[in-house]
Amino acid sequence: MLDLRNVDRARLGNDGLDFASELNAHAAKLEAARDAVQARFASGTDAYLGWMALPQGDVLPEVLRIAERAQGRFDDVVVLGIGGSSLGGLTLVTALQHPYFNLLGRRSAARVHFVDNVDGDVITGLLEVLDPRRTLVNVISKSGTTTETMAAYLSCKAWLSGALGADYKDHIVATTDPEKGILRPLAQREGYETLPVPPTVGGRFSVFSAVGLLPAALGGIDVRALLNGAKRAHDVFAAPASDNDVLKLALVNHLFAERGRNINVFMPYSTRLRFLSDWFAQLWAESLGKHRRGDGERVGTTPVKAVGTTDQHSQVQLYREGPKDKIVTLVKVEQADRAATIPNAEPNEPEMSYLGHKPYQTLMNAELVATAHALAEAGQPNVTLTLPRVDAENLGFLMQLLMLQTAVNGELLNINAFDQPGVELGKVLTYALMGRPGFDERREELQKAGVEI
Amino acid sequence: MLDLRNVDRARLGNDGLDFASELNAHAAKLEAARDAVQARFASGTDAYLGWMALPQGDVLPEVLRIAERAQGRFDDVVVLGIGGSSLGGLTLVTALQHPYFNLLGRRSAARVHFVDNVDGDVITGLLEVLDPRRTLVNVISKSGTTTETMAAYLSCKAWLSGALGADYKDHIVATTDPEKGILRPLAQREGYETLPVPPTVGGRFSVFSAVGLLPAALGGIDVRALLNGAKRAHDVFAAPASDNDVLKLALVNHLFAERGRNINVFMPYSTRLRFLSDWFAQLWAESLGKHRRGDGERVGTTPVKAVGTTDQHSQVQLYREGPKDKIVTLVKVEQADRAATIPNAEPNEPEMSYLGHKPYQTLMNAELVATAHALAEAGQPNVTLTLPRVDAENLGFLMQLLMLQTAVNGELLNINAFDQPGVELGKVLTYALMGRPGFDERREELQKAGVEI
Structure with a gap:
């Protein structure tokens, strides 16, 4: 090959x-x-190699359970995620669904829409064409602090709860760290269905975790295969x-x-x-x-x-x-x-x-x-x-x-292929510019340098 | 700015x-x-700088006439073109239509679909979701010999004529060289509506010719602006x-x-x-x-x-x-x-x-x-x-x-920014591999080198 x-x-x-x-x-x-x-993976203690175990499919029963429950209840799925929380699912759905699936008159599975940016025109444009009663939102963020994903989540939650009242919580599935981060406790508080992103699986290696498998399964893809x-x-x-x-x-x-x-x-x-x-x-x-x-x-x-x-x-x-x-x-x-x-x-x-x-x-x-x-x-x-x-x-x-x-x-x-320290500064500077509490020093630094939105 | x-x-x-x-x-x-x-353009004899005149809009009346005639008659437009015959229109339509235009319940203009590859699953998949009675095909090729575009044209012509009989010709607009190439005489023979690609305008500089303007106008974009x-x-x-x-x-x-x-x-x-x-x-x-x-x-x-x-x-x-x-x-x-x-x-x-x-x-x-x-x-x-x-x-x-x-x-x-001699060999080798008459020597060369499909 x-x-x-x-x-x-x-x-x-x-x-x-x-x-x-x-x-x-x-x-x-x-x-x-x-x-x-292989040895680091086999040791079971490596902090990064969890993706090598994903083909074993430990999460498959959970994914299939949620997908089966969704079958017939939802016409559309909105996946909120960016980078590794989006590209795997997007690749699978685009490659394996009918190439014009979203325009088919009769569909055997849900249309899956990926929101991977903070373009307000696009996010509001998408919600405009969907029916909240027939839409499932899958919010994906390992940490729950991914700004872009959280902004889109806030829009979707407001949209669903505005239309459905308390029932909105049956329309949201959160895919996130099993213990850490803020999305897990939030989902538990709200009563959302949840799926795990194993702590040892990074975003870009997560396609065969629930991150990629749930959107694919909802879109009718054969995830076992x-x-x-x-x-x-x-x-x-x-x-x-x-x-x-x-x-x-x-x-x-x-x-x-x-x-x-x-x-x-x-x-x-x-x-x-x-x-x-x-x-x-x-x-x-x-x-x-x-x-x-x-x-x-x-x-x-x-x-x-x-x-x-x-x-x-x-x-x-x-x-x-x-x-x-x-x-x-x-x-x-x-x-x-x-x-x-x-x-x-x-x-x-x-x-x-x-x-x-x-x-x-x-x-x-x-x-x-x-x-x-x-x-x-x-x-x-x-x-x-x-x-x-x-x-x-x-x-x-x-x-x-x-x-x-x-x-x-x-x-x-001779590098660590599994971390991404280089994206940290951009995030911190964004927090500072957006007025997030705790980033005042950075904000002053930027002001002094003449950097503004 | x-x-x-x-x-x-x-x-x-x-x-x-x-x-x-x-x-x-x-x-x-x-x-x-x-x-x-500027001087080469002003001389009026340069072989490549016709794109600098396009903002003057000489072709605008023709484009608007065709777009107005199409208004209400067609729900969908299929644009057949690749590279410069596709990317300009695609950029305009994607940027300027509603971000989920194709999923809107009520639309003020046509949906515009760009076919820019020879992926048979995708081409047949597209035709499957369209109604030939309500579809306009815009075939775009300066020379009329662009293999990919011509293959898609053959599929669309067969699809339209199969469904509509002789009326298929009212569903095809050809955008091509005003004199040279094979698409112009073919369109005249068939009785298709035609639009010009000025000989001095290369594909990647053609967005403001009929190449980009017609798909945009059909999609409801303000082409004057x-x-x-x-x-x-x-x-x-x-x-x-x-x-x-x-x-x-x-x-x-x-x-x-x-x-x-x-x-x-x-x-x-x-x-x-x-x-x-x-x-x-x-x-x-x-x-x-x-x-x-x-x-x-x-x-x-x-x-x-x-x-x-x-x-x-x-x-x-x-x-x-x-x-x-x-x-x-x-x-x-x-x-x-x-x-x-x-x-x-x-x-x-x-x-x-x-x-x-x-x-x-x-x-x-x-x-x-x-x-x-x-x-x-x-x-x-x-x-x-x-x-x-x-x-x-x-x-x-x-x-x-x-x-x-x-x-x-x-x-x-110190280069010619307006030609593309480097793509010629790939085209010729494709012809040879596809058995086009006149390319036998190349075919033998490839066989000797062990190169096959």
């Missing part, structure tokens, strides 16, 4: 790697990195380096980053996988953009979200003729769900008729292969990951594989 | 510029670049460098690229402007990712699409702690349309109640200011462009301003 021909010296000359010998040279180091991650796929990634992870796509991917990315390529393009050839790029961009950026342990050097390559074929008509000019500062990950889908073909509707037009009767997926994959080849020809290394099709199991597999890869890349970089 | 404090040495130390003296030193060069662009805004950008462009935001922006980007910052993040703080980032990414990448004239050096910085506040919880960790390889352009919106406030729905919860009764836009802009400050503190230069609000005039102004800036950056880099 991993095609590495377009990183190889055989294809790229000096811009490429002698991959076989690099893999050989780095096998022990890669396996040691993998083993270190997702977890089965995710489990399969661990089998790949356990293999020797010579036969381990996780470690190979990690190595390719690591070596090209060391050679100064600081841009990592992620480009699935599938409209339905467009938010997988967003999800991956957070996973990669927030995990690996760090001060390195010891010397404190600033490391991390920058993810660029793309979608094929669409971005061939937007980005590929730069990738071909611009600087050799990139590595590109393409995702290929072997089989479409519907096996649609292109009709031969202009048989007398030779510049179109060659497309007639061909499957769309053949055209999609011809473009992928052509682009991969054209990029390599221009000295831009690229790898292709192939999925048999876009379904829950394959998507579960791919997402867990990318999380495992990211963990290994963190080890190779 | 342009805040440059966070690029300055006063704020960033050695990571910053002494902007006042840089501007002084480069003023003549910047004005010469601007004057060169768009053009009025775009005109205003030319007033800014004409000013001396010391008072010219276009030239200042171009200079900032140019100088930081010269200092090795190869990543250009574009981050509007507005969900409604999310596709402006996609549009800008194409504009920037395809215009400036080039072989430089003379020495052939590969130039061009890589655009990264982002949305504030959302991506603070995804990318900002990397921007703060990762390498100093970026410059960030923030877009601030002063006033929301609805002036929504955050309800004080948890008055007894001090970690939430400080938000109560504050306008959402205040929170949005506090986060922008906080992030800008936090980035500068970490040695990442950033600029803020402010729009009074998200409306047609301001968006027209901003988009034209960014096109003018890109043209100047092309001059400063």
